[in-house]
Amino acid sequence: MASPKRKYFAAIDGLRLIAIIAVVIYHANPTRLPGGFAGVTLFFVITGYLLTSSIDRQLHDGGSFSYLDHLKRRVERLLPPMLALAGIVAILCLIFARPLIPKMKDDVIPALLFFENWFYIVRNVSYFAAAGLPSPLTHLWYVALVMQFYIVWPLILVLLNKIGVNRRARVIFCGVLAIASQVVMAILFDPQADTNRVYYGLDTRAGELLVGALVAELAPMINARKKLSRAEQRRGVSDRMGKPVVSDAIITILGVVGLVFFVGFCFIINGYSHFPYYGGFLLLAICSGMLVLACIRETCIFAKILGLPPFAVLGKRSFALYLWHYPLLLIMNPATRTTDLTLVQRILQYVAIIGATEASYRIFEWRRTVTVRGSRRNEPTTVTTVGLPAVSRILCIVGIIFSLIMFLTPSAPQQTSEPEETVVEHVGSSAEDESEATEDKTIERSRERTFFPIEGTIFQGTGFESAINTIKSVRHYKVDDETGVCNAPIILIGDSVPLGAELQFNEMFPYGHMDAEVSRSIYAGRGVLESLWEQGIDGDIVVWALGNNGVCYEEEVRDLIDMCGERRVYFVTARVPLALQDMNNELFYQMASEYNNVEVIDWYGWSAGHDEYFWDDGTHLRPEGADAYCLMLREAVAGR
Numbered sequence: 164m165a166s167p168k169r170k171y172f173a174a175i176d177g178l179r180l181i182a183i184i185a186v187v188i189y190h191a192n193p194t195r196l197p198g199g200f201a202g203v204t205l206f207f208v209i210t211g212y213l214l215t216s217s218i219d220r221q222l223h224d225g226g227s228f229s230y231l232d233h234l235k236r237r238v239e240r241l242l243p244p245m246l247a248l249a250g251i252v253a254i255l256c257l258i259f260a261r262p263l264i265p266k267m268k269d270d271v272i273p274a275l276l277f278f279e280n281w282f283y284i285v286r287n288v289s290y291f292a293a294a295g296l297p298s299p300l301t302h303l304w305y306v307a308l309v310m311q312f313y314i315v316w317p318l319i320l321v322l323l324n325k326i327g328v329n330r331r332a333r334v335i336f337c338g339v340l341a342i343a344s345q346v347v348m349a350i351l352f353d354p355q356a357d358t359n360r361v362y363y364g365l366d367t368r369a370g371e372l373l374v375g376a377l378v379a380e381l382a383p384m385i386n387a388r389k390k391l392s393r394a395e396q397r398r399g400v401s402d403r404m405g406k407p408v409v410s411d412a413i414i415t416i417l418g419v420v421g422l423v424f425f426v427g428f429c430f431i432i433n434g435y436s437h438f439p440y441y442g443g444f445l446l447l448a449i450c451s452g453m454l455v456l457a458c459i460r461e462t463c464i465f466a467k468i469l470g471l472p473p474f475a476v477l478g479k480r481s482f483a484l485y486l487w488h489y490p491l492l493l494i495m496n497p498a499t500r501t502t503d504l505t506l507v508q509r510i511l512q513y514v515a516i517i518g519a520t521e522a523s524y525r526i527f528e529w530r531r532t533v534t535v536r537g538s539r540r541n542e543p544t545t546v547t548t549v550g551l552p553a554v555s556r557i558l559c560i561v562g563i564i565f566s567l568i569m570f571l572t573p574s575a576p577q578q579t580s581e582p583e584e585t586v587v588e589h590v591g592s593s594a595e596d597e598s599e600a601t602e603d604k605t606i607e608r609s610r611e612r613t614f615f616p617i618e619g620t621i622f623q624g625t626g627f628e629s630a631i632n633t634i635k636s637v638r639h640y641k642v643d644d645e646t647g648v649c650n651a652p653i654i655l656i657g658d659s660v661p662l663g664a665e666l667q668f669n670e671m672f673p674y675g676h677m678d679a680e681v682s683r684s685i686y687a688g689r690g691v692l693e694s695l696w697e698q699g700i701d702g703d704i705v706v707w708a709l710g711n712n713g714v715c716y717e718e719e720v721r722d723l724i725d726m727c728g729e730r731r732v733y734f735v736t737a738r739v740p741l742a743l744q745d746m747n748n749e750l751f752y753q754m755a756s757e758y759n760n761v762e763v764i765d766w767y768g769w770s771a772g773h774d775e776y777f778w779d780d781g782t783h784l785r786p787e788g789a790d791a792y793c794l795m796l797r798e799a800v801a802g803r
Contacts, residue, residue, distance in 0.1 A: 172458060172459050172461075172466070172470070173469075173470035173471075173472075173474075173475035174457075174458035174459070174465060174466040174467075174468075174469035174470035174474075174475070175209060175213070175455070175458050175459070175478075176469075176474070176475040176476075176477075176478030176479050176481075177458070177468070177469025177470055177471070177474035177475050177478050178205065178209060178454055178455065178458050178469055178478070179206070179209060179478040179479075179481040180469075180474050180477045180478035180481060181202070181205065181425075181469075182202035182203075182205035182206050182209070182481065183202060183206075183478075183481040183484050183485055184202070185199040185200075185201055185202035185205075185429050186199055186200065186202035186203060186485065186488075187199075187484065187488050187516075189202070190302075190488060190489050190492055191488075191492060193433070193434070193741075193742030194742060194745045196429050196430065197429075197430070197431075197432065197433035197434070197742060198428045198429040198430065198431060198432035198433060198434075198436075199429050200434060201425060201428045201429050201432070201447055202429075203305055204371045204444060204447045204448055204451055205425065205451045205454070206305070206481075206485075207309075207368065207371035207372045207374075207375065207448065207451075208371055208372070208374050208375040208378070208448050208451040208452050208455060209375060209451075209455060210309055210312070210372060210375060211312070211316075211371070211372035211373060211374065211375020211376040211377075211378075211379070212375035212376070212378045212379045212382075212452075212455050213375075213379075214312070214313065214316060214317070214375075214376070214379075215316070215320065215375065215376040215379035215380065216379040216382070218233075218317055218320050218321075219320070219379065219380070222320070222321070222324045223324070228317070228321065230317055230318070230321070233313070233317055234313070234314065237310065237313045238310075241277075241306055241310060242275070243527055243555050243558075243559050244482075244483065244486055244523055244526075244527040244528075245274065245275060245303065245306065245486065245562075246275065246558070246559045246562030246563060246566070247523070247526070247527070247555070247558035247559060247561070247562050248300075248486050248487065248490070248523075248562070249271055249274070249275060249300065249562045249565065249566045249569075250558065250561040250562030250563070250564065250565040250566060251558075251561070251562070252267065252299050252300070252490045252494070253267065253271075253565040253566065253568070253569050254565060255490075255491075255494050256299065256494065259494055260299075260493070260494045260497065262296055262497075262498075262779035262780075263296060263298070263299050263493060263494070264569070266296055266297065266298035266299070267298050267299050267300055267569060268569050268570060268572065269286075269298065270282070270298040270300040270301070270303075271300060271566045271569050271570055272566075272570055273307075274300045274303040274306075274307070275566060277306065277307040277310040277311065278307055278311075279300070279303050279304045279306075279307045280304040280305075280307045280308045280311075280363040280364070280365070281307075281363070281364075281365075283304060283359055283363050284359055284360050284363050284364060287357060287359060288359055289357040289358065289359045290304075290358070290359065290362050290363070290434070291358060291362075291434035291435060291741070291742065291743075296498055296779060296780050296781075297493065299489065299490035299493050299494065300490070301489065302485065302486075302489040302490075304363055305485075308363070308365055308368060309372075311365045312365065312369065312372050315365075316372070316376065323336070330380055330383065330384060331384070333380045334377055334380045334381050334384070337373050337374075337376045337377035337380060338373075338377055340369070340370070340373050341369075341370040341371075341373040341374050341377065341445065341448070342370070342445070343370075344366060344367060344368070344369045344370030344373065344445075345367075345370045345442060345444065345445040347366055347367050348361045348364075348367035348368075348370070348440055348444065349440060349441050349442070351364075351367065352437075352440035352441070354437055355686055358434075358440065361440055368444075370444065370445050370448060371444060371445075371447075371448040371451075374445070374448035374449055374451070374452045375448075375451075375452065375455065377452065378452040378455050378456060381456075382456060382459060384408065385407070385408050385409040385414075385456070386407055386408070386409075386459075386460065387407065387408050388406065388407055388408075407460075411460060411462050411463050414456055414457050414460045414463050415457060415463050415464055415465065417453040417456060417457060418453055418454055418456070418457025418458075418463065418464075418465045420450065420453060421449075421450035421451060421452070421453030421454040421457070422450075422454060424446070424447065424450040425447065425450055425451065425454070428443070428447055433742060433746070434742055435713075435714035435742075435743060435746070458470075479524070479528070480520055480521065480524045480528075482528070483520045483521075483523040483524040483527070483528065484516070484520040486523060487516060487519040487520050487523060488516050488520070491512070491515060491516050491519060492512070492516070495512050495515070496512075497779075497781070498740045498777075498779065498780050498781025498782070499774045499777045499778075499779060499781045500774060500781070501738070501770055501771050501772055501773055501774050501776075501777075501781075502771065502772055525550065525551065526550050526551045526554050526555050526558065527549075527550045527555050528549065528550055529549070529550050529551075530548070530549055531548055640800060640801040641801070642797065642801050642803050647671060647797075648670070648671060648672075648673060649671055649672055649797050649800070649801050650673075650674050651672060651674065651675065651702075651703070651704060651797075651800045651801055652674045652675060652701075652702035652703050652704065653672050653674075653675035653676075653702055653703075653704040653705075653706060653796070653800060654675065654676050654677075654678075654692070654695060654700065654701070654702045654704065654705050654706065655668065655675065655676070655677045655678070655679070655706040655708060655796070656678050656679070656688055656691050656692060656695075656705070656706070656707055656708070656709065657677070657678075657679040657680075657683070657706075657707075657708030657709060657735070658679060658680065658681065658682065658683040658684070658708065658709055658711050658712050659679070659680070659681040659682065659683075659711075659783060660679075660708060660711055660782060660783060660784060660792075661677060661679045661708045661735075661792065662677075662679035662680065662681065663783055663784035663788070663789050663792075664784055664788075664789035664790075664792045664793050665677055665679060666789075667789045667790055667792070667793040668793050668796070671793045671794075671796075671797060672793075672796075672797075674702075675702065676695065676700050676702065678691055678695060679708070682712055683709060683712060684709060684712040684713040685707075685709045685710070685712075685713065685715045685716075685719050685720065685723070686713075686719060687709075688707060688709055688719075688723050689722060689723060689726060692705065692723075692726065692727075693726075702730075703730060703731055704730065704731045704732075704733065704800055705727045705730050705731070705732050705733070706732075706733045706734075706735060706764070706796065707723055707732070707733065707734050707735065708734075708735040708766075710734070710735065710736065710737035710739075710743075710744075710747040710748065710751065711737045711739045711782060713743065714743045714746055714747065715743075715746075715747045715750055715751075716750075717750060717753075717754075720734070720750060720751070720754055721754070724754060724758055724760075724761055727760075729760060730760065731760055731762070731800075732758070732760055732761045732762070733761075733762050733763070733764050733799060733800070734751035734754065734755070734761070734762075734763055734764070735763075735764045735766050736748040736751060736763060736764070736765050736766050736767040736768070737766070737767065738766055738767045738770055738777075738781070738782065739781070739782045740780075740781045740782070744767070748767055751763050762799070764795060764796065764799045766792065766795060769791065769795045770788070770791065773787075773788070773791065775787050775788075776788030776791055
């Protein structure tokens with residue numbers, strides 16, 4: 164028996180438009196909409212609703228449900244445009260963005276086989292704080308997770324139908340599973356670790372899809388019509404179908420609450436907030452579910468507005484826009500760019516994205532009705548076709564070929580920090596014995612205590628304390644005019660960015676000491692400085708260059724300042740193509756405004772307009788960048 168036809172709600176497409184706008188703005192510039200990833204949750208809820216309502220309709224309204232046909236339709240819907248995306252993006256990367264090729268090479272097979280989310284979990288690839296260049300296929304983790312839900316959830320619905328679970332019980336079942344998923348997320352979430360496990364996992368994100376399923380089970384109950392009372396009949400109420408169980412006014416209020424929460428989440432929450440993992444995603448999903456309820460009630464204002472043709476037509480293209488916007492933004496905006504785009508450049512980029520989106524939609528998704536001549540009696544027959552089959556087949560073949568080429572091509576070593584040959588050149592410039600003598604001399608000098616604390620002396624708490632601190636704050640350090648060497652006793656604690664300038668630092672600051680390590684975050688700062696003190700290494704100045712790996716929170720930064728006592732403290736601003744860049748930099752400036760002994764060394768501003776300072780990831784230093792970095796440090800502490 165044929166499956167009953169699904170009722171089309173144009174407002175659902177309008178709701179998709181809201182979701183994709185949030186996602187695109189977030190990917191284009193996370194600082195403008197820090198919580199724009201909420202659009203993914205809205206997509207999850209819509210997906211859960213549509214899938215569940217479709218299967219329920221087939222199981223309960225006289226239709227038949229074939230699990231294999233269901234999977235076949237989903238693969239036919241998702242895989243062809245993904246193949247085309249992989250092939251065309253591979254070509255674009257080969258021509259315009261070769262540094263992206265190694266990351267894409269690793270991701271192409273997991274993405275096309277729908278397990279990229281688990282691939283990222285195993286590889287420990289963070290969504291919000293990924294080191295180095297991201298893959299242009301990163302966003303396909305979402306498609307993989309949705310496909311996994313398509314595989315698992317229908318089997319559960321069929322089982323529930325076979326054992327005769329009624330609709331009310333299914334609502335409770337979906338709610339319990341959604342809460343359990345959020346509980347698992349909260350248990351697995353570690354505030355000081357990457358969020359990849361909880362962000363990408365089907366088990367931890369299924370709650371949002373299950374809220375959509377709950378809405379699908381709940382909607383027929385609250386939209387059901389109840390008979391008019393006798394009093395209403397006497398008053399002449401003319402609604403022959405009766406009133407809905409839940410009124411339009413209540414549904415509208417729910418929609419308003421859901422929209423306000425969604426918009427607030429987009430502007431207030433960011434990818435490094437803890438709130439989403441402690442129930443925030445579930446609350447966001449519930450509010451998204453309220454929006455879905457408002458969109459499927461045809462008499463509700465939300466359904467009327469979001470169902471308008473402009474919104475519905477644009478919303479139909481949301482999947483195509485999701486596929487194409489992210490890789491095109493990466494290709495058109497290399498990580499090494501250190502200047503802002505002009506208005507014209509931004510417009511041209513969005514024109515390119517819109518063009519690719521429309522082409523993809525027309526080729527793979529556009530439904531059109533054509534009239535063909537039948538084989539018998541030459542009678543005309545109306546046929547509905549999806550996309551442009553001939554073009555889609557060609558693009559799929561191109562995608563397969565270039566994906567295989569990408570996958571089978573040997574990987575070239577990635578350059579994300581100072582290359583080995585540069586290090587050899589520096590070391591080879593002096594004799595071995597001279598190098599060892601200089602190193603010993605530098606270590607010895609760095610251990611000379613040039614800072615004189617007044618804690619515990621008779622001057623503490625007196626007027627002399629203020630005078631001594633003033634003298635310290637205006638202390639000037641000398642720079643040798645011939646060699647450029649500075650005598651400032653500086654301690655720099657940093658990550659892999661200053662590590663790329665270690666040789667230049669040691670030459671320029673022979674009385675200083677650098678302790679830098681790859682992937683070091685702000686949390687490690689206290690332990691490193693305490694370890695240096697235990698070794699007898701100290702100085703008047705402490706420079707913290709730890710803003711590139713994870714978000715810096717106010718309490719941790721204040722702790723680093725407080726432990727330095729009256730020493731001069733500097734924080735180096737970050738330049739890293741992640742949303743945390745601006746967040747950390749703003750915090751450093753805030754701390755400098757509150758503490759007399761704290762200043763900011765603005766590497767972000769110093770490096771602006773100097774793309775040549777950075778390797779392809781836009782973060783780590785080339786030799787030119789290493790020289791500039793140390794000159795910046797010298798300028799900050801010595802004034803020249």
